[in-house]
Amino acid sequence: MANSELSPLLRTPLYSLAQASKARFTGFSGWEMPVQYLGLKIEHQAVRTQAGMFDISHMGKFTFVGKDLISAWQNLVPSDLSRLQPGEAMYTLLLNPQGGIIDDIILYYQGESDTEQKAVLIVNAGTTDKDKAWILENLQSDSVTMADISQQQALIALQGPKASQILQSLVAEDISAMKAFTHQTVSINGSAAFIARTGYTGEDGFEIMLEPAAALQLWQSFLKAGVIPCGLGARDTLRLEAAMSLYGQEIDETTTPLEAGLNWVVHLDDKQDFIGRSALEKQKQEGVKRRLVGLEMSGRHIARHGYRVVSEGKAVGEVTSGTLAPTVGKAIALAYVPKSLSKVGQALEIEIRGKTYPATVVKKPFYRSPHR
Structure with missing residues (x-):
């Protein structure tokens, strides 16, 4: 957590709307973030029974383009990325040589065009700079280009059993066929938006990445549709009920995926070498x-x-x-x-x-x- 006396906390493009809603704020990973709007229980139950929305624009966002993107990325994660089809996403991990978790991430594979593969990566806010440096140091390809779009794009999470219905009312394209961990680019209020059926609450929902001006408009559209704005407090209770790990608490560079119950992202039988493999093989053999x-x-x-x-x-x-x-x-x-x-x-x-x-x-x- 940043010390505001040493460096000012960053603010997301949606900060002014949270302020207008009289949200309570807190410092989180160097950002001034809303922790509560109407109250934790109200926000939590809105997501469980109807729909709630979160400003998650503080998270790190990267794009990758290159003809051997997927194969170049295989060294960086313990998961077999060759399983990814265009329009699919995978939750996985960046590991250090000791098998410790540098970060948990989601890689969204957009497919191939003009012989180049494209992908979007979302990482935790507090590890954005560390992740960027690690990836640039260890990405085994000169043909893959990485762009940091963290400051250029806003990110909204719409979560809850009514999320699909509400989002569909604002999207030109049909999104009913989207499954969990799939994504596509659509038009919302006339602006291009990257939408993914992913989330951090244990409920159905979407994460929507778009330009700041369009995000402000979308947030207001959601408010008019009756969506409850939610802060970090409800985000934490929701993910904890779903037993989802929080980086810096359940997982960090001193914990391995085998200890953290994330064995399912480690594909030792299907992959060749990757950073941390020997450490995980040894731990699996000896037992955690x-x-x-x-x-x-x-x-x-x-x-x-x-x-x-x-x-x-x-x-x-x-x-x-x-x-x-x-x-x-x-x-x-x-x-x-x-x-x-x-x-x-x-x-x-x-x-x-x-x-x-x-x-x-x-x-x-x-x-x-x-x-x-």
């Missing part, structure tokens, strides 16, 4: 020593980030994220614990202000949408 688990508190005491996980009087791990989940109605958390204590049903305790309170390892995610 710790795992990221879901915890449910017995009462309503909340296990917060950094709280110690205790077993038989000894600290055995640490909470990465925790909240009182609005939809689930229980205090839930994610935490790293030894593999031997990671089975569903395992009884543990959380130390809160010098006292310990009972918790149980439960199956993830904590919530599954009935609308998907």
Whole structure:
């Protein structure tokens, strides 16, 4: 989190609309972001039952063009990108040589034209500069061109069971056939927009990238359609109910995908070499020593980030994220614990202000949408 006395916080193109809506703001990854509009519970439930929208323009955005783009990218990620068809996207990771997670990313493959392949990459706000430097250093191709469009494009997430219906009313093209993790370029209010059926809430929804002026107009169109604006607070409770990792908390350069439960993005059998492969092969062979688990508190005491996980009087791990989940109605958390204590049903305790309170390892995610 940036220190505003050292450097001013950045503001997204939609900042003025959030200010006009009397949103509460907070510093996040160097940006001044809305944390709450109408209230966390109202915003959270809007996404679960109807539709909510988030300004996520702070996230890093890149484009790539080159005739061997996909093959050049294979060294950078543990996932087999050759599986991607034009119009599809893949959630994957940038890894360091030790198998630690530099960032979790989504690569959107746009296909090939004039013998050149094209792709869009979305990364976390706090790692944008680090990711850019890492990619430029390790991309094994002189023919692939990378452009940073982070400041030129705005990004809005429209999430919830009514998201498709609301977006379709503003889009000229038919989007009903779009599946999860697909994308296309459409026209919204007469402006070109890149839309992807992806999100970070556990609900159906879209992420929409477009020029700032068009984004301002779209946000206002969504407001008129009854979409509830949502801040970082609801974004965090929604993703936590869906057991989605937050970079800097559940995952970082000291955690591997095998520890974090992201084994499904690691395609060791289908890929040749990639950065971090030998470390992951070794860890898979030896077995992970710790795992990221879901915890449910017995009462309503909340296990917060950094709280110690205790077993038989000894600290055995640490909470990465925790909240009182609005939809689930229980205090839930994610935490790293030894593999031997990671089975569903395992009884543990959380130390809160010098006292310990009972918790149980439960199956993830904590919530599954009935609308998907």
